[in-house]
Amino acid sequence: MSKVIAVANQKGGVGKTTTAISLGSALMKEGKRVLLIDFDPQGSLTICLGIHDTDALEYTSAALLVDSINEDTKEPQRYINEEHSIPFIAGNLMLSSVDVQLVNVIGREMVLKESLEPFLAMFDYIIIDCMPSLGMLTINALTAADSVIIPVQAHFLSAKGLEEFSSTLRKVKKINPTLTIDGILFTMYNKQLNFSKEVVQAIKDTYGESIRVFETMIPNSVRAVESTAVGKPIIEYCPYNPVAIAYQDFAKEVLNIG
Numbered sequence: 001m002s003k004v005i006a007v008a009n010q011k012g013g014v015g016k017t018t019t020a021i022s023l024g025s026a027l028m029k030e031g032k033r034v035l036l037i038d039f040d041p042q043g044s045l046t047i048c049l050g051i052h053d054t055d056a057l058e059y060t061s062a063a064l065l066v067d068s069i070n071e072d073t074k075e076p077q078r079y080i081n082e083e084h085s086i087p088f089i090a091g092n093l094m095l096s097s098v099d100v101q102l103v104n105v106i107g108r109e110m111v112l113k114e115s116l117e118p119f120l121a122m123f124d125y126i127i128i129d130c131m132p133s134l135g136m137l138t139i140n141a142l143t144a145a146d147s148v149i150i151p152v153q154a155h156f157l158s159a160k161g162l163e164e165f166s167s168t169l170r171k172v173k174k175i176n177p178t179l180t181i182d183g184i185l186f187t188m189y190n191k192q193l194n195f196s197k198e199v200v201q202a203i204k205d206t207y208g209e210s211i212r213v214f215e216t217m218i219p220n221s222v223r224a225v226e227s228t229a230v231g232k233p234i235i236e237y238c239p240y241n242p243v244a245i246a247y248q249d250f251a252k253e254v255l256n257i258g
Contacts, residue, residue, distance in 0.1 A: 002120040005127050005182065005254075006145035010168065011161030012132035014151045015187035017044040018224060018234070020129035022244075023149075024086050025233035026251030032124040035080065037061055038091030039112075039141050040131040041099070046090040050231025051081070054092035062094035065140075068115040069105055076118040085236065091129075095137060102136040109136075109175050113144035134168055142172040147182045149254075152203065154189055154196035162203065166211075182257055183212035185250065188220045216250040219243060 007020040024034045038045035043054035059079045067073045080087050102108045128141045190196050219242050227237035235244045
């Protein structure tokens with residue numbers, strides 16, 4: 001049975017895209033069939049996987065939604081880009097216009113969920129890289145997901161954003177009551193900063209009893225930034241880098257969840 005995971009947080013710059021790509025890459029190393037979905041109009045995941053002219057793409061996550069709305073869906077394979085080591089459905093700016101279109105669609109929160117049904121038998125994990133804001137796209141992603149992973153930086157503003165996102169999740173659960181939170185993942189963590197340790201402890205004290213805080217914390221590394229520039233996951237680009245090793249450890253935690 002396929003598991004759909006949304007990587008989401010209303011706060012931007014917390015490592016959602018890097019986490020989606022790296023988790024997908026690590027799960028594939030564990031022998032799992034993985035599909036990534038770029039669900040951000042900025043197309044960050046698509047760009048990080050080496051495709052820079054995203055506007056020229058035809059079969060994207062936006063096209064998948066529009067085709068589903070028009071009841072004109074194609075073969076699932078047509079939407080999947082397999083030029084990279086990780087299969088993915090690309091994203092581009094067209095998602096912004098689809099976000100607006102969804103407002104007038106009957107059952108608008110369910111469009112992505114229905115669109116993904118043909119893919120469920122093809123993959124063990126489907127990972128959705130969400131946009132850093134709350135709109136119909138994010139609601140669609142959370143409605144389609146079985147669970148959500150919340151990347152968070154050990155900064156005060158990220159902690160504040162986590163409070164707002166937790167409120168959003170409570171509202172989405174009225175639409176998708178089976179949605180669970182796999183956990184909070186600390187990214188770009190600097191263990192040498194006392195302030196970072198204090199924020200981590202504060203979040204554990206606030207949420208630890210109700211939400212898992214992953215043991216793995218993803219460190220800062222220039223190599224992680226370099227990997228996005230060359231269009232490769234950090235696990236492929238520099239497999240012995242601390243970030244690559246951390247994401248592989250993180251993937252094992254995710255596998256243990258089920």
